Amino acid sequence: MTDLDALTKLEAAINSHDANSVAACFSADYVSETPHHPSRNFEGRATVLRNWTAILSRFPNLTARVLRRAITGDEVWSEWAMDGTAGDGTSAGIVGPVIWRTDSNGLVTWARFYLEPATDEPIRPS
Template structure:
């Protein structure tokens, strides 16, 4: 499915506009999709949570500068009974040094008709060569992962 086609599964509103602005690299339009007091919770990395769309602008400006061909695609989306929009999505692109960027995961958006007010953010870098399922389970069960504490079990 093409990126533009993948966005068609999103409901009309601020989440779809956010993805469209992301793929155009239109920072002003993207930031306008977020409420001034937007709250981002990142449960897997609690210290990364933040409040305010100023940080949204800072984050996406850095991503657009560092990954000039960054694009986002939607794998699936659903609207919950509480109106929150659940989106499985990913991003990809290439940095100027030739390194590739690939992220995948879920974000659960809380929205009004015009803006995103909050998100629970579960988007993570795609890891290749990070070990199989047995290694992941072992690292959680034993606390050892290549001499370091485990990052968790997927």
Template sequence: MDTAGGINRLPVGPVRRMFAAASRHDLEAMVLEFAEDYVNITPVHPERNFRGREQVRRNWTSLFAAIPELALEVHDCATGPDEKVWVEWSSSGTRLDGVPVEQAGVAIFTVTDDKLTAVRFYLEPVERESGDVNAAVRAMTAAQAPVPLEP
């Protein structure tokens, strides 16, 4: 991985500039990469959807203040049709109250006229103690035991 936390893997443009600015905690440079009417869609938490870069500013102001050494890492990325940039990334740090925080996931950005105009946002808190895959399937299906695999 490169010394920029994987940011150099990103295509040149507003996604790379936004991640670089966020990594430096440069709020103003980061917010400038978003279109004024930017749309953030969080499919697994629809009530968190929002429109406008001023909400981006509020969100990241809070993050930088509450997690002073917040670090971002880009794990992988891909470009797709219609000016899409897919980014697998994570963030980690320690809140002012001493609680460690870690998130991981994917963001699918839409770029139009060299600005971030939309994202489908799938970043979630990392759960280290939620059980293995069998526990997850049992929770989803309300099953009592894992179903054996056919030989």
């Protein structure tokens, strides 16, 4: 599996609305970094599952799109846009880059997230 295949698999897993499928894209020893919010850093696939279970419960119609992608060395650079509506009608959109690495099995082993809320309007690719 190539790094771009892994990216496509993750996008499809998010859009399947199945937290287990999302978590299956990550290695057991996965490391997540959020430079703008260091207290959100974590390790492990179990936390991926817990986080995505909560996200998909709150936004059951969440849509994720990879707008741009590039590979440099052993890193995948991707720009994401996600939007959805909560059960109370609240709309949410986040956008931004994610930089990540995969192992030889195509599982994400490390990522740096720069995703941030955009507006209450759906994100449209340019």
